[in-house]
Amino acid sequence: xxxxxxxxxxxxxxMGQEVILRCVPISNHLYFYWYRQIxxxxxxxxxxxxxNEISEKSEIFDDQFSVExxxxxxxxxxxxxxxLEDSAMYFCAxxxxxxxxxxxxQYFGPGTRLxxx
Amino acid sequence: GExxxxxxxxxxxxxxxxxxxxxxxxxxxxxxxxxxxxxLGKRPQLIIDIRSNVGEKKDQRIAVTLNKTAKHFSxxxxxxxxxxxxxxxxxxxxxxxxxxxxxxxxxxxxxVKS
Numbered sequence: 001x002x003x004x005x006x007x008x009x010x011x012x013x014x015m016g017q018e019v020i021l022r023c024v025p026i027s028n029h030l031y032f033y034w035y036r037q038i039x040x041x042x043x044x045x046x047x048x049x050x051x052n053e054i055s056e057k058s059e060i061f062d063d064q065f066s067v068e069x070x071x072x073x074x075x076x077x078x079x080x081x082x083x084l085e086d087s088a089m090y091f092c093a094x095x096x097x098x099x100x101x102x103x104x105x106q107y108f109g110p111g112t113r114l115x116x117x
Numbered sequence: 118g119e120x121x122x123x124x125x126x127x128x129x130x131x132x133x134x135x136x137x138x139x140x141x142x143x144x145x146x147x148x149x150x151x152x153x154x155x156x157l158g159k160r161p162q163l164i165i166d167i168r169s170n171v172g173e174k175k176d177q178r179i180a181v182t183l184n185k186t187a188k189h190f191s192x193x194x195x196x197x198x199x200x201x202x203x204x205x206x207x208x209x210x211x212x213x214x215x216x217x218x219x220x221x222x223x224x225x226x227x228x229v230k231s
């Protein structure tokens with residue numbers, strides 16, 4: 001069964017550094033998402049992406065964050081200047097094309113644990 | 118925006134008993150309600166979902182009910198087993214042509230004692 005994959009699984013960085021988190025969504029999916037989960041807390045929506053542009057973003061997703069689909073398979077989240085409070089688990093998710101009756105079902109990747117020191 | 122409340126925060130049951138987790142949502146535009154199971158350090162895994170045109174859905178030992186008028190939905194697990202122990206998250210979302218942002222509840226830690 002196809003799965004969403006993410007790299008790296010863990011990333012440690014210094015405050016102020018840039019990080020890029022990578023995701024490979026399920027191959028025929030068209031909708032892509034990033035969520036984050038601070039340790040012990042709920043999963044929070046960051047951004048959704050469709051047709052090569054951001055379709056929705058949360059207040060968390062400020063100018064320090066950006067997303068990109070550089071090729072036909074990868075979906076990346078960039079944090080330009082990391083802060084201590086960016087430490088969290090970052091999950092990528094994808095969902096299928098519309099019309100199949102399952103557009104809403106989001107499949108999550110295994111996550112990247114980001115630690116900002 | 119949407120707000121999802123989830124109760125209880127922790128739930129301990131004896132193996133074989135039933136477990137019920139309840140969620141309420143605030144935005145009447147939400148039309149999709151998934152439940153995810155998350156084991157420690159792992160990805161959230163979808164276990165069941167329901168759309169707003171359906172009142173109840175069942176999959177083996179798991180069922181979800183939705184009351185649109187009251188804006189609440191519940192997860193029911195029957196004949197619980199130790200492997201059901203995990204954190205369960207409910208979520209609500211509004212599907213539209215450009216995607217479906219999910220708003221999650223705070224989670225319920227379910228412990229099944231053998």
